[in-house]
Amino acid sequence: MSLATTFQSLGLSISVVDPLCLSNRSSRSFDLVNRINGYSHELNLLGGFISASMDFFVTRAELDDWFTNGLGRDVTVWGPNMTVIFEGYVDQIDIQVGDITMGIGPLSGIGNRVLCVYTPIIDPGPPPIMGAKTETPIVDDTISQGLYGIWERDLSGGNAYEAEIEAARDTFLLDNKYPALTEQRVTPLNNVEAKITLNCKGYFEWLNAYPYTDLASGTVQASTLIKSVLSADPNGIFSSNQSGIQDVLTLTSGYHADYKKAMDVIKATLNIGDASFNRLSFQVLDGRLANLRSLDNTVYYVNRLTNAGQIIETLSGLRVFPWDIRPGYWLELPDFLIGQVTSAVKREDPRMIMIESVRYSAPYDVEVNGAKLSTLPQFLEQYGLGGLSG
């Protein structure tokens, strides 16, 4: 008898290629799935792909390559349905080889475009005479930028002479233009073969790489401002396809000075909520496409206490694999608090969880965390109220 089997592949794929900002990208592609000892990732409704971590053993030569060239490499993880479940870059690398433990990064900590805002000392006095607040010219390290992209640092220098603050700026650039070593440790009795841990972050983190400045605009719609902030990215990380940004018509100030990070501008914009004071979700997802939307009332996931498989399902009962669970959607617990009256307002019902974050560890561990939702913060933000106390 020859019986047909019904085998189904369920593997993840992990591919790493040269950094997106590298000047001369090679065609190398590292398929890590056969090597990794462990993989985990975290997703959040603010940011989308937040972080991932994976560790694997390598040869000495491979370890040298990773330690020297690995930062910034583009990491894509696919689920078995060929959908992207994490996309980001290598932000920090930790290695262990023999009795040496060493780390390099984070990449997001470097600064290779620097200026300094300061108040010039015109006459030391007494009394000292100060000029108007100004800024130094920008200095760039193009070699670092060619390797890691542009990471701008806008420093605050207080009161200073022009020559001194420019020297300080240059020194900062010198010290920060390349990734730092995080630790260098030797433990002679604790030997490990060559092992690498990649600490990855989603491209959401690159909103910290540049400031957003607009000295011309008055009030703008929240979604318009977010599109403008993304378009200002000097590294071209974020997709020019902004179709995932839902129209949010709430008005906010379009005027932005003082070298606020793009990240801070977007977070401040999200605080304002939509016209119904609902919270907003902003995520950078597959293909580095930004997604902005109001958190709606649609239930997408279901988790039943009495499910023998303890799996999360869709409303119609289809299995959702742990790597496919996304934040920003309602998860219902239908057989919890059985018989109690349901509330029309989902955030008032303990059986409803708005997924704030998802932590997944291969192969099947997942932790889904709920968000606290209320409309008051958005109300206060829209009306410019600092807060209520009592």
Next chain:
Amino acid sequence: MPNVDTNPILELTDGTTKIDLISPNTGITLRDWVQQSPLPKGDGIWVDSPLTEGRRLISRIYGNVVDAMTFTINGVTPDDTILALQSLRQMLEKATNYWISGWSDTPVYLKKRGSGETNITYALIIDWRAPEDSNPFAQPFFAQPFSVIEEFSLSIEHGAWMSNPPGTGTATQLWAKRVVSNAIGSGTFGQELTVNDQVFCAAYENTGTNTANVQYVYRYTAIGGVWSANLFGAAKPYQLVGGAVGDMVYFGNPLEPFYNLVFDIGPNSNSNITTHWEWYDAGAATWRSFGAGPPNVIIWCDNTACATSFAFNEKGVNVVSFEPKSGWGLSLVNGANAYWIRLVVDGAGASTPQQQNRDVYSVKWPMIEIDANKVAGDLPAIVKFKVSNHFNAASSYIDRVIMSLRSYWRGTVITQNYFTPYLAIGNGAILGANYASCTVSGAAISISALTRTPTGSAGYYNAAGASAGQVKWTLTNPSCWTGTFRVFVRVFDPSVSSAATFQIKVGTASAMAVANAYSFIGKIVTVEPTWDYEVIDLGVITLPGILGTRLEIDSCFIQLFITNASALTFYVCDLILIPSDEWSVDARYNNCHLNVRCGGAEYLEVDQISYPREAPTCLLKHMSYLTEPWQRAMSGPPILQVNTRQQLFVFPMKHEPSDNKWRMPPYNAVSVQASITNRYFSSRGTK
């Protein structure tokens, strides 16, 4: 009955040097071995809820096998015994070094055939342990003659037993053909079983009742204006076209447009004519040459983009591919009403091409077929797929290939599997009564004839302002469609372009259920269609959409919702359901290296066999010099299922770097070859 014609074999070998482990006299002789079978890693992954009865297995992946063997090692002298021992350990050390060194490319494996067993199996060695010898100062090791180590224990960690030595596979026969039972154009056409690189599939499928092969092949002799009889179905070989200037051969399909013609030329013809291709513009009632340059280029797979005159001299099975022009339509040639193209001789020659073996046909299917008896073994066979895109014209390069495997019998319909990945838009004849019915609704969309879409029909979305339209496919045999799919919608001719939103919903409409109750609602995808044959990724759906009812439901429908806010026109060609629940791979060129794309002499290998240490790999190769890794998302090692008929679907795509979009032109026919290695839990026997 045991097979008495075979000798038992147990060898340790790197393919060149062999160490016999069942040496009958001196050397190494197996004394005891309880053969092990692979076990699931960590006993599988179980969920064991305290709130429910029993426990549930949710994942099970096999680990390596550790076999413990006991040998007697003997020699005439102690030195002979020591030499045998050294040889054994050196080979085993070579086995482990294959894994830990970067440069060693020679795997070491066990070769086995049990007593009375018919076939040989092979197992790739990964690690070993042999911690004990024997006392070299005492009997029986210290003896001459006949030095012996009596209880030499060796444990070997190895992979599954295989039908081929590691790194090698056996070419397996594939086929791709279609039976058409229409009154016009009936018959079987396509490629029968072969291991050769001539099994084609295309990026579309016509399942409708109007599906037909090319049915008219007329040779026209310019001198005297003589027509041949219809050569379709004529005895082969036959002369395709004469050798004088103005001689022609016509190919006509009476029912529908077509994108390609597969020829089998030679072997004795050594054509020295030059030719060009023409199509019939029914609107203008005139023949026209195919224009130069994409998207209307015609391509002959001797790597020639045939905008101008070329030699029709590529022997063997090859394909001509082209994109139909918009004016193409039914017209009368030699009394036959059909869609026509013709090959025109513009340079005379003494030798002309001959068609041999099979009729000229069009590839109208998206899959390669694998028969149930082609894959034996216990575990899924590992595979090396070779995907060739023969066309060397830049307009026909492919930058991405999605391949997916699907067992043929996946429904309750026992006579035929009615699954197709391509749900076209049109009336009942477009899809065929056994597949699906299609309706459109909403102000913005209507069904329109369109020669340049795969079925000659499309949904025409035409909105002057904010509007909406829906397409609904009701699956006739829904159990055949059970499964999980990546979903794309293919659009065409976005001549007035602005953003549109696309959303997929799945529903059931049985007698008991509420019609139009959706069991699955996909996410909204907003895209500005830009390119002809652009594919818009709508994510993943599972059909029929309700767990536990997949075999019982009597109706399942898929609905595509389109809305727009600003003026927008485009055609919706088809909805594409790419199976993704058995095995699939999404391989694409690494976008930091734009010049490496699959076309002409390049081919893509998706390979679990050739490089055991690195497998699986996705390599773009060239016949002589190029090897380029492609990025790939793969659900697991490339496999073929055991003992079942299955279909391998191939979806070739092109990248448009200017806006990072993907297109799937239906005229990109690719060919596939497969090399397999069967795998077994333990012994192989006759399989």
